[in-house]
Amino acid sequence: MSTIKSIAIVGGTHGNELTGINILTALESDPFNEFDDIFQFQHVLANADAVAANVRFIDVDLNRQFTVENLTCDNDMLHELTIAKMVNQQLGPKGASKTDLVIDIHNTTSAMGATLILLEDSPFYRNMGGYLKMHMPDVNILLEDEVTYQEHPYLCTIGTRGIMLELGSQPQGVSRMDILLQCKAMLQHVFAYCDLYNRELLSQIPHFDAFRLIENINFPLDDEGEIKGLVHESLLDKDFCRVEVGAPIFRLFDGTEICLTGSQAIYPHFINEAAYLKSKVAFATATKFEW
Ligand SMILES: [Zn+2]
Incomplete structure (x- = not known):
């Protein structure tokens, strides 16, 4: 069993989805102290130029660039392709990652509430979803396993494991404290889950929708x-x-x-x-x- 030691918290993958960016700011004055001795955290603002411009992306959608093909191509013309390679070097590389878990934070304008997006049907992810459901029953668990984890083009897949938090509804360019607090609660439970997973202390997690x-x-x-x-x-x-x-x-x-x-x-x-x-x-x- 490979344990979770290094965790990257990523915001600003889409520059106009502000909860992840707000989280990175909030963690400076209110960090998750109780997990500081357990995990090595990295905080990453993925697309600073898009954040500054308050747009989703400059040239192309950053969260669709993390395919093996894109990460190894020579194209340096597209802003997000260049960033994808940099972030992949920093946290990845995809397929042989130095980061055990990448958590990428997004907002949606649709009324999906707090949704945990998982990309693989395996015990680690299933139990994470179930653990979150036990502690936050209103959270939606969405499994996108129509392709393999490695085939997904999402930023979080440069981690050995990767998940996305999708929070809505929040308009583009808008910050809401209720959604920020929901996001912090989700992170808290994900960290608690990983700690229990590492120590093999997870009890049987019941089935869930x-x-x-x-x-x-x-x-x-x-x-x-x-x-x-x-x-x-x-x-x-x-x-x-x-x-x-x-x-x-x-x-x-x-x-x-x-x-x-x-x-x-x-x-x-x-x-x-x-x-x-x-x-x-x-x-x-x-x-x-x-x-
Ligand atoms: Zn997004």
Whole structure:
């Protein structure tokens, strides 16, 4: 069993998601003292230029650059690709990392509440999700294991282990103390979990409800590729709520309803996420399962 010693807390991967940036500031005057002797912490502001400009990114989305291919390419033209290689050197390298756990903190404009995003179905992550659910029952656990951990392009995958905290709803460029406190509580429980894991003191963690990503769903588009309707009014602020086959999911500008087809109910999330509008993604879908 490889224990967790070094932990990186990363904020500002997206420059206009302020909770992670606020956490790094807050930790300067109010650190997690009780874990100081247990873990070696690194605090990392990932994309300082995007933070200064209050934008998600300068050239390309930093949190999609951490593929082995990108990290070994010669392209130095794109700001975020250069940063990705620097952060990979500092905390990684991906696949042979010097950091045992990378925690990357994000905000969403959708009403997902506090969500822990895990990228692999393994006992370490399952038990972390269950431990968080035991202490913060309102937290949503989202498993994105449609590709392997190594294949994901996310920053946190440069750690031997990596997770994302996704907190919403918080508008881009806005700071909310309630969400900052939620984030601190999540971190606290993640550290407590890792400490128990290291000392093999975790008791049996009961099964819990979790969500597994299926796919992104685009807005309805016209022949020119322009958006011709919006997310249905009944779905708004209902992230992770069940939607049955046949229920309306979009309403076109002409009033027509578009209903869910297929064979299974879905649990939409990232509903109306502002950062995804450019790529015309309306929401992501998930299934619910007992983990
Ligand atoms: Zn983000």
